Amino acid sequence: MSRHDTEQDQLETIKAWWDKYGTLLLSVILAVVVAFSGYRYWQSYTFSKAAEASSVFEVLDMSHEAGVFGEVSREARRLMQEQPKSPYAGSAALMLANFHLQAGDVEDAIDALNWLVNSKQSIDLKQVAQLRLARIYMQQADFSAAQQQITQLNAQRLTPEAKANVDYVAALVALAQQKIEQAHQLFKSVADNEQAQPDLRNLASIQMDDLAIE
Secondary structure (H helix, E strand, O other): OOHHHHHHHHHHHHHHHHHHHHHHHHHHHHHHHHHHHHHHHHHHHHHHHHHHHHHHHHHHHHHHHHOOHHHHHHHHHHHHHHOOOOHHHHHHHHHHHHHHHHOOOHHHHHHHHHHHHOOOOOHHHHHHHHHHHHHHHHHOOOHHHHHHHHHHHHOOOOOHHHHHHHHHHHHHHHHHOOOHHHHHHHHHHHHOOOOOOHHHHHHHHHHHHHHHHO
8 A cells, every 4th residue: 555545544544434423523612712702801890890890999998987978888888788798798798887886876777687697698798797796685675686696606516716706795694694603604614615716704703703702
């Protein structure tokens, strides 16, 4: 067999393979190109949205420092509505709730915190929101609502540090209801928790000693 015949056979084999699989191969290549282009677009879009959220939060933070409630309210709500999954939105909700509390608008503060609890934010931020809700309800003498927040928190898989925070607020709620023994036990739990923040442990120890003196 001549070299020409061999090359001709190879060409015929390649042609037959292309006739059979060429369209499929082009489709696969096209799909990969489209997917890669889509991925690059999504990366660019995600970065753009994150940068926008960061810029809005900077304005919000400056307004917060300046004590300009109108600006804080507007920028916080903008983040919460337009980018609810951004971590900046969670921080904005906490900031908004704090501003409402300072203004005496308790229900609006509760609404902002409930938004955070029901959002797709991080567990840590949601726990902070629930602890603040428990404190607000306690101050409003709505002990049932305060206890509900604490019960929901205790049903979660809490870190030792988070457990100390929950126990401390639970102790305050118990103390507000004159449940002295229960409050004492909860303060002791915080004081004995080696993973708790040192300042919180010291505060719990002081509270516990005061109750013991009484």
